[in-house]
Amino acid sequence: MTQIKYNVAQLLRELIGARRAYDLYEDQLPLDDTLVLRDIGGRVLFTRTATGVLVHAQVQAMVQLTCVRSLELFDYRVSLDFQEEMHAQIDVTTGVHLPRPSEEDPFFLDEQHMADVGELIREYTLLELPVYPVSVAYAGKPIRYTVESNGLTDESDGQMIDERLAVLKTWSQQQSS
Secondary structure, three states: OOOOEEEOHHHHOOOOOOEEEEEEEEEEEEOOOOOEEEEEEEEEEEEEOOOEEEEEEEEEEEEEEEOOOOOOEEEEEEEEEEEEEEEOOEOOOOOOEOOOOOOOOOEEOOOOOEEEHHHHHHHHHHHHOOOOOOOHHHHOOOOOOOOOOOOOOOOOOOOOOOHHHHHHHHHHHHHHO
16 A cells, blocks of 8 residues: 555546546655655646556656666666556445456455555566666766686695596696696
8 A cells, every 4th residue: 555546536426538647746656665755746636547547657757776787776776667457346326346357466455445656666666676776876987797716725634525526626727737
């Protein structure tokens, strides 16, 4: 549950295709235990459908991530443009519970006909975040790895601990010569 909610009860009383548009501004939105989306801004358009409302959101925000190359924190800009249908659970005019839609994992309006757009933003942001975030400062630089064994002594007195590692020892000796 988030704080970015819109009451769409009046829209549910209108004909299919009716629309409402809202500007969206929010300071922050927790994504999980550690990540926080901040400086959230954009536009939300609600369109009446047969079973609820279609939410079309265009959102920009910032999240602080850890660079996998430098382990430094950096700001990552998130731009979302998504559409998702939210189904009504209760008929707005009669108060009767509506049947569950046939979708596999539907989004619902709550019992007060509130559309939790913040939850949609949270889920789509988590899908949008990079698996291996790299800051702009390190994005264009190639990665170079080196293996140096100069000055290291063999502590096993020349005896191999495991015969399977003999190939690696031979390779290492070839690399250093």
